[in-house]
Amino acid sequence: MKKIKRFLNIGKEAELKKNIKEVDQFLYKLINSKIETIQNPEDDNIYLKKRDFVSRRLEMKDTDPKYLRDMVLCVTVAGQDTTASSLSWFVYMMCKHLHIQEKIAQEVREIINLKDDRSVDELAASLDQEALNNMPYLHATLSETIRLYPSVPMNARMCFSDDTWPDGFSVKKGDMVVYQPYAMGRMKSLWGDDAEEFRPERWLDKNGLFQDESPYKFIAFSAGPRICLGKEHAYTQMKIISAVLLGSYIFKLADEKKIVNYKTMVSLPIDGGLYVKASPRLWHAKP
Known part of the structure; x- marks a missing residue:
């Protein structure tokens, strides 16, 4: 029944899909904002003071945004x-x-x-x-x-x-x-x-x-x-x-x-x- 609902995009499966999309939009917006701050810091001193978990991970080479999204979600929800x-x-x-x-x-x-x-x-x-x-x-x-x-x-x-x-x-x-x-x-x-x-x-x-x-x-x-x-x-x-x-x-x-x-x-x-x-x-x- 769950697979059918998922295929037809109805009921709880449709609601789950919608909620996941909202969470992803929020997280990717946050990640993209951090990427922009790192690439174009208006004030280096302010940037250094506000280096958070996401910023530190983005400083590493080849950090996949999806991997970072999963990590942030894991830390927050867990x-x-x-x-x-x-x-x-x-x-x-x-x-x-x-x-x-x-x-x-x-x-x-x-x-x-x-x-x-x-x-x-x-x-x-x-x-x-x-x-x-x-x-x-x-x-x-x-x-x-x-x-x-x-x-x-x-x-x-x-x-x-x-x-x-x-x-x-x-x-x-x-x-x-x-x-x-x-x-x-x-x-x-x-x-x-x-x-x-x-x-x-x-x-x-x-x-x-x-x-x-x-x-x-x-x-x-x-x-x-x-x-x-x-x-x-x-x-x-x-x-x-x-x-x-x-x-x-x-x-x-x-x-x-x-x-x-x-x-x-x-x-x-x-x-x-x-x-x-x-x-x-x-x-x-x-x-």
């Missing part, structure tokens, strides 16, 4: 639910640790010189890449959230050839190797005796700068040649949204006694959603 899940758990952890919430808000205020009368839109407009890079505690807190609540709690890879691992364990071509970021993020053998404790400071060095962990230890984004393509894109999205939210509002749980748990799915959403109270953040008053 990261929608996972990023939303991570942000939900982040807000939950901020409600459970108000002193950490306040510390991030102070970091945001100091970096962008936040004033009492600045609107949410003005705050968001101030968050360029340089500002985000100077928020190590926010980065650490997001990473700590993802360590305990990875968007994809269990993942798998198929072996393309026979192999023997460093510990002597052997796998055969076609074997499915399953690993669990959720469990690995809570292993004391990897993270120490306080593995189940929410402590963003574990991601900071003695100077307070963010220090990343090996992707084979912090496996939430996978590792190796097939590491998550949208990792940095996801972090940028989460930093912007988190900085705007915590820089503008104070969050508390709507019901402190309600038990918050995850829903067992491919991803790790909060079961039943997260209900919070948000009050405007007044910088001249303590939360």
Whole structure:
């Protein structure tokens, strides 16, 4: 029936075809605009400051626009639910640790010189890449959230050839190797005796700068040649949204006694959603 509808261009198949066309028009318009900017930059300094994911890929020789279209679509669509899940758990952890919430808000205020009368839109407009890079505690807190609540709690890879691992364990071509970021993020053998404790400071060095962990230890984004393509894109999205939210509002749980748990799915959403109270953040008053 699906093939018939597709051939006759009717029903859901016709609607799908129309929607794909609209998405393609938007993406190719974006790509062509970037190509024009690269070829005819009005201001080299502005161009260098605004080099984004698409621009960087276009700088490579023989970049196929269709390949770039597929990559942009993959990064955007694939990261929608996972990023939303991570942000939900982040807000939950901020409600459970108000002193950490306040510390991030102070970091945001100091970096962008936040004033009492600045609107949410003005705050968001101030968050360029340089500002985000100077928020190590926010980065650490997001990473700590993802360590305990990875968007994809269990993942798998198929072996393309026979192999023997460093510990002597052997796998055969076609074997499915399953690993669990959720469990690995809570292993004391990897993270120490306080593995189940929410402590963003574990991601900071003695100077307070963010220090990343090996992707084979912090496996939430996978590792190796097939590491998550949208990792940095996801972090940028989460930093912007988190900085705007915590820089503008104070969050508390709507019901402190309600038990918050995850829903067992491919991803790790909060079961039943997260209900919070948000009050405007007044910088001249303590939360």
